[in-house]
Amino acid sequence: MLGWVGIDQPMKMRETSRAVDKKLQVNNIPKKKVEILEPALEELNNRMIANGIPVDIAQKACGDIRPFAGYGFNLSHAACYAFIAFQTGYLKANYPLEYMTALLQVFYTEEDKVIKFVKVSRDMGIEVLPPDINRSEIGFTIDGENAIRFGLGSIKGLGDATLEAILEERKIRKVEVIKKEDMTHVPTELELKIAKQQISEDSNSNFRIEEAEIGGIYTTVEDLINRVPKKNLNKKSLAALCYSGAFDTFTYGTTNTRFDFMAHILSIRGESPDEELAAAISKYSDRLKFEKEREVLGMYVSGHVLSRLAEPTNWEELDDAMHFTTVSLTEAKVIITKRGDEMAFLRCDTLEGEKDLTVFPQVFAKNKEGLVPGMLLKVGVKGSMNWQRNKKDYIVNSLTIPKKINKEIWKRIEENKPSDQGAA
Incomplete structure (x- = not known):
């Protein structure tokens, strides 16, 4: 790092090294703490000049160190990264299907990364398919000439024993x-x-x-239930498989929706649909299907609840200019400010994956009644860089909650409202 100091200046080099040790605190550089580095660099610059090192060399030395408070490597480290970047870039450019499948397979247990890489795959023209009881393995696999198939291991609610039993019984x-x-x-x-x-x-x-x-493929859901031990295939496992789309291969020509097929599965087991399933059957919509799919897979796969409603958003490029889009609320955390006002942090689904949005008191007060999970919100968002967290904050400056597309949720809100106190 101090190679710019002349070899004929050993005393100055030792003095400069002491300044680095004491003031620059080199161990803090990799921690990316700019507030520590900047004062130390100023001290280092002054000490070098005081020891007779030319001003331009002192400034260059500090300039060479400064990027390491952000993201910097020494030469040997950078060379290794460059070599790996070249290799992965070559694979992505020449074997995109194989490369993206491998990437998804490595991170298939990390939901946020799966959402990101599925979007990248689709942007590259690669089809991403839901799980299939007869075609899926545990992780992501290539399916056909230009498609990636979700693995059964991505389905929430399936334990290791269930996965092993299903795949083992499928072997001939x-x-x-x-x-x-x-x-x-x-x-x-x-x-x-x-x-x-x-x-x-x-x-x-x-x-x-x-x-x-x-062994071999399962011909019907009855065949699956008969062949896989009951201890490994309970009602919860069957529901997760059904709602993920893994049983779609069985439904064609038998039932209209995944909810109908779940009722069919229950009838095989001698059971009847519960109230929630009966309501989903009678009031079926693609939105219900997609939301149930997201519940068991962690993301929308066969379609998106926002596909016809939201504007594509480049979240990283958002700035002070207001951008309007539609999001689906998954969680709202309400807090009290120092002034005693309510505000909220929203976790929302977008076309680009989950995002955290901040709603300050003035906007929150006008909409707090409707900020419940599942609600579709039309938002005007601005982006603001948070240097302490080294990431962007997304501030909601405009928020409306459409009545028509949210009518079922609004109906539930009205039904759960307490009766007016003191009514005659």
Whole structure:
């Protein structure tokens, strides 16, 4: 770092080094604390000049150090990064499908990164498909010439034991089976042992043992339920698979929607739809489908609730100019300011993934009744760089809550309102 100091100036070099150790606090440079670095650089610059180092060299030295409070590497480190960047850039340019599949597979448990990389894939013209009970593996895989398939491991509510049981039963394998007339039974180890003993004792037994292939794709949901052990496939697992789209391959020609198909699954189990499912069936909309899909996958895959409502937004480029778009509210955290006013931090779905929006008291007071999860909001947003957090804050300066597209949520709000106190 101090290579600009002449080799004929050992005393000055030692003095400068002491200044670096004491004032520059080199261990703090990687922590990206500008407030520590700037005063130290000023002190360093003054000490170097005081020790006879030319002003232009002193300024250049400080200039070389300054970027490290942001994001900087030494030469050997930067060379390694450059080499890796070249390799990944080559793969992305020449093998985009394979590259994006691998990237999604590496980060398939990190929801925010999956949302980001799915958007990148689609922007590159690659289709991203929902899970499929017969085609998906645990992670993301290539499906066809230009598509990436979600893995079953991305579905919330499926444990490791369930995933393993589904995939293991799907494998085609040869086993010994007991055949009796037109019936075929896959025996347990104990049953097979007993059957072999009976055949050895009585050659005229009315059953026989043969080798047969079992496994393979699931032909119907009934086939799945019969083949996968019940302990590994409960009602919650079946619902998660259904709402994620993994059973869409079974629904064509049988039911109209995933909610109808879930009712069909319950009927196989001898159960009836609960109140929530019955309401979803009677008041079906694509919005309900997409929201349920997001609930189990962490994002919209087969469609987006905002696709016909929101304007695409380059969030990183937002500045003082107001940008208008539509978002879907997932969470609202209300706090009290020092002045005693209410404001809120909103977690919202956008076409570009989840974003955090800030609503200050004046705007919040006009809309607080409607800030409930699921509500679609029309917002006017400005971007402001937060240097302490090293990220942008998104400030809502304008907010309206449409009545028509949110009518079901508004209806629930009205139904849950307490009756007026003191009414006659």
